[in-house]
Amino acid sequence: MYESEDALIKGLVNGEDAAFRAAIKQYQVSMIYLARNLVGDKIADEVVQKAWFSAMKAIPRFEKRSSLKTWLLRIVANEGKTRLRKENRMTSLEALTEADPAFATRFDDTGHWETGPAQWDADSPDELMTRDELKACMDQLIEALPEMQGATLNLRERQGYSLKEICNILEVSESNVRVLLHRARTRLFRCIENFEQTGDCCTS
Amino acid sequence: MLSCKDVSETVTDHLEGSTSFQDRVALRFHLLICKHCRRFYQQFQIAGGVSGSLGDEVSEPTDDEIDALVRKLKARN
Ligand SMILES: [Zn+2]
Numbered sequence: 244m245y246e247s248e249d250a251l252i253k254g255l256v257n258g259e260d261a262a263f264r265a266a267i268k269q270y271q272v273s274m275i276y277l278a279r280n281l282v283g284d285k286i287a288d289e290v291v292q293k294a295w296f297s298a299m300k301a302i303p304r305f306e307k308r309s310s311l312k313t314w315l316l317r318i319v320a321n322e323g324k325t326r327l328r329k330e331n332r333m334t335s336l337e338a339l340t341e342a343d344p345a346f347a348t349r350f351d352d353t354g355h356w357e358t359g360p361a362q363w364d365a366d367s368p369d370e371l372m373t374r375d376e377l378k379a380c381m382d383q384l385i386e387a388l389p390e391m392q393g394a395t396l397n398l399r400e401r402q403g404y405s406l407k408e409i410c411n412i413l414e415v416s417e418s419n420v421r422v423l424l425h426r427a428r429t430r431l432f433r434c435i436e437n438f439e440q441t442g443d444c445c446t447s
Numbered sequence: 448m449l450s451c452k453d454v455s456e457t458v459t460d461h462l463e464g465s466t467s468f469q470d471r472v473a474l475r476f477h478l479l480i481c482k483h484c485r486r487f488y489q490q491f492q493i494a495g496g497v498s499g500s501l502g503d504e505v506s507e508p509t510d511d512e513i514d515a516l517v518r519k520l521k522a523r524n
Contacts, residue, residue, distance in 0.1 A: 355451050360483060
């Protein structure tokens with residue numbers, strides 16, 4: 244019914260029911276995914292609802308410097324961060340981006356692998372995730388990731404956003420987005436490797 | 448010379464295309480001669496990819512849910 248994003252935005256500004264419905268139908272799922280990463284499943288719906296209220300109040304002033312979806316996700320991120328701060332659950336960006344000895348112990352003095360990475364029993368993410376125990380373990384790990392790491396990983400890997408768009412949504416620098424993404428992937432890597440070698444789920 | 452440690456630290460930069468031509472050539476060359484890093488680079492990509500299918504699926508909002516939210520939005524504004 245709204246053929247272009249401009250028409251949809253105009254409908255929202257005019258307070259048309261149909262425009263609200265169309266926007267919710269189109270963007271709600273992505274908004275909830277992001278909110279879940281930031282504040283957890285339990286209060287994600289509430290945060291998204293707050294984001295809709297803020298968005299509808301601000302929509303007359305929306306300048307279209309990004310897509311409507313990116314703009315909405317940025318509002319969700321803001322609501323989520325506000326909520327985390329209020330509950331003192333926000334991990335500082337400095338803590339998340341400071342040097343991480345992830346693989347440091349794996350290299351000799353010349354920077355070569357002491358023991359190379361173990362060969363995994365799968366050639367693709369899908370193949371890896373056919374194993375229920377490992378999948379359950381990964382589910383747990385993702386849930387335990389620090390908010391901003393989890394959100395970055397989700398926006399990049401699940402929703403396919405570019406790094407530039409992610410810094411726009413989460414309001415962090417592009418180099419910090421890269422670090423967050425690298426840390427998150429590194430944790431997944433190490434956890435899978437550990438599982439492949441021991442059959443146990445990593446606990447940290 | 449690029450070390451294996453360098454590879455482990457810059458893999459995301461490479462995957463995201465944020466490295467220079469020179470860096471990419473150096474990486475290519477390293478991967479050609481180092482089987483550990485070849486494996487690491489490939490598996491690192493697999494590790495990132497698993498997150499796409501994890502967690503509870505969020506389902507599309509039903510018509511009733513959409514109606515309820517629209518009503519709330521209109522009541523507030
Ligand atoms: Zn190497």
